[in-house]
Each structure stands twice: as C-alpha cells, then as structure tokens.
Amino acid sequence: DDAYIRAKFNDSMEPFLLQLKKRFTMYEAGYFLPLGSKHSMRIYELLKMREDISILRMTVEELRDILGVTDSYEYFSQLKAHVIENARKEIREKTDIHFTYDVEREGRTAKRIKFFIHQGEEERPEKPKMEDRTEAPNIDVMDVFLSDLTQEQIDALSQERLDKLHERAAQQAEQEVPNRSKSVKQSVTLQRMKTLWDNLQ
Template structure:
C-alpha cells in the first residue's frame, strides 16, 4: 500500500484490523492497546522451549510495546512475575537472577522460504539483555533487534489476541495451541501433520504413543480452552490404517467466556474513565486557581480484535464438522465422512446446476446435516 509507514502503531493495527477483517468472526472488546498482543504469524508458528512462566512474561512485554521503530528497555515488576508464575512471592526475588538467565537464553526457531524458494531454518534469541538490580523490585529486559519483523514491522499476516486470555491458560501446550488456533480463527479450522504438530510443540521425544499425546496434550488443551479462552476446538484425527497421520482442528467461538471477557474489559474501561474524570476535575480546579488555559488530553482507546489476517473459505464439509460435538466427530470414520459429503455434493449439484461454488457449499452443508440425521 503506497504511503504506508514502515511500522504500525497500535492505532494503525486497530484500523488495519477493522478494515481487513470486518467480514470475519472476531472478538472486539475495545480493549486498551496494552492489553492486546500482536505477533507475526511466522512467530506464532515458530518452535520454542519457553516455559509457561517465560511465555507469560514474553506476551506481557509484547502487549506493552508501543509499536515504535525501536525496542525499548522494558521493566517487569517482580510482583507481577510472582502473580503469573508458580513461584512463591517470598521466593521470586531470590529466583530473579535465574529468571533473567533463563529469559536471555531463550530462542525461537522459524521455518520459512528464501526469495529463491528454498526452505530456510533460522534461530533467533528473543532478548538481547535481561537485568535484575537488587532493591529495585523489577526485571529490565529488551527484545533482540532481530525480533523486529515479528513484533514491530507488522504489515500483514499477524495475529491479535487479549493478553488476559493467554494468562488464564495453565499448560504451556495449551498456550501454544491457543496461539495457533487464534491465527486461524477467521478460517475456522487448522490442519497439520502429527509430525509438524510434535515439532511445533517440542514433543518429538515425549508421549511417543499418539494416544498418550492425545490425552496429555490435546485433550488437556481442549478442556482448558473450553473453560478459560474466547475460542475452543473440536478435532478429528486422520489415519492411514491404524496410524495417526494428521489432525484437523475445528475452531469455535466460546460465547460464555467471551461475555466474561467483555465484562472484564468494560470494568477496566469504567475504572479508567473514573480515573480520567477525577484527573480532569483536579486539572479544572488547578486551571481555575492558576488561570491556566492548557487543554485537556484524553487517552485514546483503540478498538482491537483478536484474530489473524487471513480470509475465510466456504467449505461444506468443514461447516458440517464444525456443527458436530467432539464425541460425534470421534465416532465418524473418514470413509463415512467422505461418503456423506459425496452424496450431499452430488445432490446439491443436481438440484442447483447453475449455482456458484459458495452456494453449492452451503447446499452441500445442509444436505450433509440431513443425511447425518437420517443415519
């Protein structure tokens, strides 16, 4: 886009999101920009070994970025780290140096393609420095400049979500799965090989039996997201014979939790409005006493959503699967699904020979539901 800035402010992010994603399902809560995480999709797809606490510190820092052209040195109060970790408050100060050492050693592995089309594997350090000074009660940290394309220069293919949701999740795997699904919320589904899923979550050497990984990772994340997040998922395992090869996630909006989040944001806004009102009243009294004519300043609160920048596709089979419960999906074999879809598609094409593909998809979806109910 001509005349576009080389970086995006929070307001730019809000405007771009509203313009580009207006047709998608999204969470728009009017949250302040320091409560919203913005990450490039390449970073969300990256592999890392951050613990739950380290992930929480990172996203708190990301949310507080002002999208300026440079990374600032950010301060993280020790008491906030205690609040978001399993470390006892009395011990977190003694653990501060270990936290610094751990954070500055963390890396992310990003797979992408070079301009020549070759597969490329790059490892980045997340932080260039991390410092703890006794008596100050804060950890100071700064993102590595190599992280700029993934956190500051966000022009396209980035994902937004509320930091509040991320901090609710307890398992490191739940947080990683949440980000991956949030990236694809507009498409309502995500499909990947079991091998890729293991790589992204660092599970190559864990839970060698798929059934064990399903129980300890996938099902645990499904339960956590259903209870705590603004989205949840159902899924289908694609097999070759008895071997699990791929997993298809279906992403759903979690209306009950979303309502809770709206109420939290509303309470936060009311609290901020009260603070601003009191500040304005004090300023007015001061102006009257000093005959000052300096103008009031009101903080801007951009409306930010929480989803990725990729558009939806109409797929009758996908819409059908989104309507099913996890139990129904688990009981449905791949061959049975294909048979229902083929019959429904053929009937839709027969009844609507001149229809465009999107209409056929909706007709196929409707017919699949009828065939499912008539089983």
C-alpha cells in the same frame, strides 16, 4: 542525568511496521495468561492464527515439533490424552474460543489432525452417521482450500484474488461436470482451485 539516546526505525522498515496488525496474531492477555499448560498456550496461539477461516490442518509430526514433544508421548493415544484433550478442555474453560478436531489416519496410524475453531458457544454440528447420510455433504470450498495454505500464503492472498480463483475454478467445474450433483461440482471446483494455485506459484 540529562543524557539521552535518540533512535528511530529505518525508513525501509515502514512497510513491515504498517502491517503489524495483519502479520501478527492478536489476542488478549487475559485469555492467554490464565492457561496453565505451555501446550495449551501454544495450541491457543496456533488456533488464533487461523480463527478467521475456522480450520487448522497439520501433520501429527508438525504438531509434535511445534509443541516440543518430538521425544515424548511415543504413541498418538498418549499425545491425544495428555496434550490435545487437556488443551481442549483448558482452552474452552478459560479463553474466547474452543475447538473440536478430526484425526486423519493412514491405516491405523494417525498422520494428520484437523482442528475446527469455534467462537463463544458455537459448536460444530455432529457428524451424521454413515447409515443416516442420504447424500454427500456440502463442501466449503474456500475453507478447505485455505486450510492447506501456510499462514504466510494466506496473508499474501487478497480476498479479490481468492474470489477470482474460486470463480474461475467454478466455471471450469461447470464445464467439466455440468449435469452432476452440487457436491460433485464443489469437489471438482476445489481440485481446480488447487491446480490453478499451483500453477501460479
């Protein structure tokens, strides 16, 4: 009755253990456990991973694979109605976040889905109708750039490095299109950020 086992983590594990809070998604069980659908649970986890940047973009096939429905819901309309919409309603009713989303298509085929993550009662502004839009919308360059990175890449990218990348890209855009509108400069800045990032990899 007085026997015991003594164990300790190897010292080489220290860097990983010290980054547990950063590397793993944190959420309260009180929000997660009431979710009745496994699909709602998985989507909630995915959204919490990107809560800081408010956007999660992935292909429809990636979403199918993550949710384990690669052989179910043959048509996207079925996936949307039975999985995405059900999760959207349940997550809004039972958790600390909710989401809206856009479907990006190639022709009539749904290829990618972009989730917009909201906290509390925050809502994403309704898109203006095309006939009401008098100028190109502003682009949140940082958010759009980060939305194309993996979670691992985001974790490895410090705020200082991100700011410097954006600053350098903005300078290049100003030199290339000095007399163009703000939205054009933002678009060029985004493209230059992606180019600079690809060159660093």
